[in-house]
Amino acid sequence: xxxxxxxxxxxxQNSYPEDIGRSVExxxxxxxxxxxxxxxxxxxxxxxxxxxxAAQELQVPQSTLSRALVRLEQDLGVxxxxxxxxxxxxxxxxxxxxxxxxxxxxxxxxxxxxxRADADPEAGKVAFGFLHTMGSExxxxxxxxxRVDHPRVRFSLVQNYGEWMLERMRxxxxxxxxxxxxxxxxxxxxRRLDEQRLRLVVPEDHRLASRKRVRLAEAAEEAxxxxxxxxxxxxxxDDLCAQAGFRPRVAFEGEEAETLRGLVxxxxxxxxxxxxxxxxxGVVELTVTAPRAVREIGVAWLADRPAPPPxxxxxxxxxxxxxxxxP
Numbered sequence: 001x002x003x004x005x006x007x008x009x010x011x012x013q014n015s016y017p018e019d020i021g022r023s024v025e026x027x028x029x030x031x032x033x034x035x036x037x038x039x040x041x042x043x044x045x046x047x048x049x050x051x052x053x054a055a056q057e058l059q060v061p062q063s064t065l066s067r068a069l070v071r072l073e074q075d076l077g078v079x080x081x082x083x084x085x086x087x088x089x090x091x092x093x094x095x096x097x098x099x100x101x102x103x104x105x106x107x108x109x110x111x112x113x114x115x116r117a118d119a120d121p122e123a124g125k126v127a128f129g130f131l132h133t134m135g136s137e138x139x140x141x142x143x144x145x146x147r148v149d150h151p152r153v154r155f156s157l158v159q160n161y162g163e164w165m166l167e168r169m170r171x172x173x174x175x176x177x178x179x180x181x182x183x184x185x186x187x188x189x190x191r192r193l194d195e196q197r198l199r200l201v202v203p204e205d206h207r208l209a210s211r212k213r214v215r216l217a218e219a220a221e222e223a224x225x226x227x228x229x230x231x232x233x234x235x236x237x238d239d240l241c242a243q244a245g246f247r248p249r250v251a252f253e254g255e256e257a258e259t260l261r262g263l264v265x266x267x268x269x270x271x272x273x274x275x276x277x278x279x280x281x282g283v284v285e286l287t288v289t290a291p292r293a294v295r296e297i298g299v300a301w302l303a304d305r306p307a308p309p310p311x312x313x314x315x316x317x318x319x320x321x322x323x324x325x326x327p
Contacts, residue, residue, distance in 0.1 A: 124310035129177035182298030223251035
């Protein structure tokens with residue numbers, strides 16, 4: 001059975017120009033450009049077996065449709081239809097061609113419906129990236145609150161470090177991301193939403209463990225466990241240590257904050273980390289009094305990319321959470 005596409009039934013007279021039937025000699029790699037505008041015409045005539053009825057269905061002049069079919073056959077060098085007065089029937093070559101045309105048009109139809117569904121303001125999709133440290137508590141709480149008013153919006157969630165997410169956003173794979181530090185780039189729009197205090201995490205038997213507050217300079221001789229250099233928190237750690245007058249002696253590097261806490265609990269070093277979602281046994285978390293140990297959290301998106309309605313709605317929701325983003 002010939003694939004019936006709702007989008008093809010809605011084709012207007014202006015969907016295809018009059019010169020669509022112009023015969024060309026395609027280059028070796030240009031068959032899609034030559035054939036694509038004519039495939040819906042071909043499929044409609046194959047379905048109705050009548051040029052006049054197909055033209056009425058497509059809402060195009062019969063002369064335009066007839067010329068397009070003739071030129072299509074000329075370009076392919078084969079007869080796709082056998083003519084019987086006002087009616088037509090597919091030749092063997094036409095039936096072979098029709099199978100591939102139906103699959104191609106079906107893929108286009110599915111792709112169109114997918115992108116339309118993703119842009120639906122009530123039930124569309126948001127591709128959202130965020131830092132690992134925000135995945136256990138902050139992001140689930142944000143999505144739960146947003147979905148009170150937008151219960152059918154879907155999310156594609158990605159956790160990674162900031163630079164990686166920004167590159168995925170530039171590649172069109174993400175709509176928005178929560179990141180730190182707040183990026184400054186000409187192709188991005190970034191807004192500061194909140195700040196998060198960082199703590200010096202030490203083993204429970206550490207010499208500083210009995211304290212509540214500490215100056216970062218007091219840890220200058222300690223071994224540090226940190227995130228790897230691409231991570232924003234690593235750059236913040238290096239900057240804060242530099243402000244305190246020393247360069248951290250890095251003993252271990254990792255990709256996840258809770259793994260670093262485990263290394264601290266094992267006595268392998270100290271770390272500057274955001275507060276955990278749940279208390280971790282074996283470590284003590286100290287307030288850093290100097291320098292001011294915080295990281296800014298912001299939302300970023302591409303400056304020149306239009307935001308589909310669900311993305312715009314979620315972005316506005318995040319901007320409305322300024323100063324109260326974090327639990």
